[in-house]
Structure formats: structure tokens, C-alpha cells
Amino acid sequence: MRAGIPEHGRVPKYYAVKARLEALLDELGEGGTLPTERDLAARFEVSRETVRQALRDLLILGRLQRRGRGTVVAGPKLEQPLSLVSYTEGVRAQGRVPGRTLIALDRLPAGAALGAQLRIAATDLVWHLERVLLADDERVGLESTYVPVQRFPQLGGEFDPDSSFYGYVRDRLGVRLATAEEKIETVLATPREALLIGTPPALPMLLLHRVSYEPDGRPVERVRSLYRGDRFSFTTRLSTG
CATH class of the missing domain: 1.10.10.10 (Winged helix-like DNA-binding domain superfamily/Winged helix DNA-binding domain)
Structure with a gap:
């Protein structure tokens, strides 16, 4: 070819x-x-x-x-860096206006798999923060964040759902993210996800799974981010070191 x-x-x-x-x-x-x-x-x-x-x-x-x-x-795709920066910072860097629409902020048991990733018991509670991601009021993705309730007990009362979670934990709580493990795959959205994002179910999506850690290796969050494949691309810098 x-x-x-x-x-x-x-x-x-x-x-x-x-x-x-x-x-x-x-x-x-x-x-x-x-x-x-x-x-x-x-x-x-x-x-x-x-x-x-x-x-x-x-x-x-x-x-x-x-x-x-x-x-x-269509205009050019949004280029989100594969680094420990928030969605807000990545979108603003391209001259676009980031936003979010809150879908859910509730507490639920972690379960075995999520508990293992966050190093908490399966019966411990986690906050589940689900938001539609916007760029210039255009729906471009869907993000689900899971954090331990014991670690962030005031999240439900003092966090602005339209703001950056990374900014909240850094500026208000003094939590610094140092490393992350991230996996990217292509998927099709479920009917519910397609409805929330406003896309046809057959449109390919980019799915990111991330677990972020503090400098001492303690997990802070587990994030599942679903981005429109027609509106997003991801960039990173590679080196031999």
C-alpha cells in the first residue's frame, strides 16, 4: 500500500x-x-x-x-499530553475553554479489583465522580474518578465539580502526584456513554485507564477516561533514557 x-x-x-x-x-x-x-x-x-x-x-x-x-x-483535534497534567490544563494550553458537566458524585464500596488498585479494603468506601468533559461547550469525553472516602472525606461538600480534581488536591489539600500507570485502548462506547457524550454508538473511542501515585508510592486515584476518537489525539515525548 x-x-x-x-x-x-x-x-x-x-x-x-x-x-x-x-x-x-x-x-x-x-x-x-x-x-x-x-x-x-x-x-x-x-x-x-x-x-x-x-x-x-x-x-x-x-x-x-x-x-x-x-x-x-471540523477543526483540528485536541492534543492531550500523556503526562500528569489535568484535563483542564491540557485543553487550556490549546486556547480552548475546558468545562465539565456533573453526572454523579456518590459513595460506594470499592470492591476487590478497585480496592487492590487503591490499596484499600474491598469494603472501604470510595467517591465515584463521573463527569462529561467539554471543550468550548462541545462534549468530547466522559471521565470517572475513584478516590478513597477516608482519604478525601470532604470531597462531596467542598469540591466544585466543574473544576480540576488535580488542582483541588494540589492547592487545597497539598497532595502532589508524582507518577502514574496508564493504559490506552480503542473501544466502542456503550449506549449510555454514547448518549452522555452525544455521539453515535459506532464511533471509535479512546479509553484511558490511569492510577496516580504520590511520591511515596501511595495511590491517590483510579481514573477511567473515555474520549471521542474523532476529536482527540494524544502526544508524548520519548527518549532513550
Whole structure:
């Protein structure tokens, strides 16, 4: 394969349409409204299903966004650093306005698996903080944070759900995060998650699992973050050391 074209040179019809659509997107610019499927099919002299397949690819790639009944050219993806910075800091660094919508803040038993990760008993209580993540009022993800109630007893009363949890534990409680273990995988959202984020269930998502630690190695939090694959990418710096 070279530039997406098989060596035998036979280009799938939808792929050729996709290439022409990408040129059209560059002409329209960010926020530009795409013509209807019917108009595009007539312009490219192909079936509407061929146009639909090309549009699906561009939606997954994050080049397009659904807006009401229309489709518009999307802006660049958010680039979140893979480091111990908060979602708030990462989004602000790109000139966007971060926000969150609270879904749940409740207490529940840790259970065996979560208890082992946080090094507490399975019967110990944890706070479960679930929030929809926003960037410029656009829903881009869903985050669930779990922390021991015994360690953060006042969380339910004094924490602002629209603010950074990292900022809260650092500035108000003096807790410093030093290291983290993180795993990233691609998944499809559940129907509930897709509804909360406002995306089709078939849209690929980036799922991050993180356990963060203090300098002495004590776990502070367990986080499950689900990000829209069409609106997010992640960056990191590598070295040989």
C-alpha cells in the first residue's frame, strides 16, 4: 500500500470520492457546511451509498462533524499530553475553554479489583465522580474518578465539580502526584456513554485507564477516561533514557 492505494492500482470508488471530498473540505475551511449527499453524488457521479461511505470515513477521522441536520468541516483535534497534567490544563494550553458537566458524585464500596488498585479494603468506601468533559461547550469525553472516602472525606461538600480534581488536591489539600500507570485502548462506547457524550454508538473511542501515585508510592486515584476518537489525539515525548 502506498498513500492508501493498493500496489495493483485499483482504487476503491469510495476512496477516490473521499480524496475529492478532502480537497473540498480544504476549500470550505473550518465550519464550512458540506453539500447534501444527493448533491455530492451528482457532483462526483457516484451513488449516494458511495458518498455515504466516504463521509463515514471522514467523520471517524475527525475531518467532519454532524451539526443539526447538516455536516460541517471540523477543526483540528485536541492534543492531550500523556503526562500528569489535568484535563483542564491540557485543553487550556490549546486556547480552548475546558468545562465539565456533573453526572454523579456518590459513595460506594470499592470492591476487590478497585480496592487492590487503591490499596484499600474491598469494603472501604470510595467517591465515584463521573463527569462529561467539554471543550468550548462541545462534549468530547466522559471521565470517572475513584478516590478513597477516608482519604478525601470532604470531597462531596467542598469540591466544585466543574473544576480540576488535580488542582483541588494540589492547592487545597497539598497532595502532589508524582507518577502514574496508564493504559490506552480503542473501544466502542456503550449506549449510555454514547448518549452522555452525544455521539453515535459506532464511533471509535479512546479509553484511558490511569492510577496516580504520590511520591511515596501511595495511590491517590483510579481514573477511567473515555474520549471521542474523532476529536482527540494524544502526544508524548520519548527518549532513550
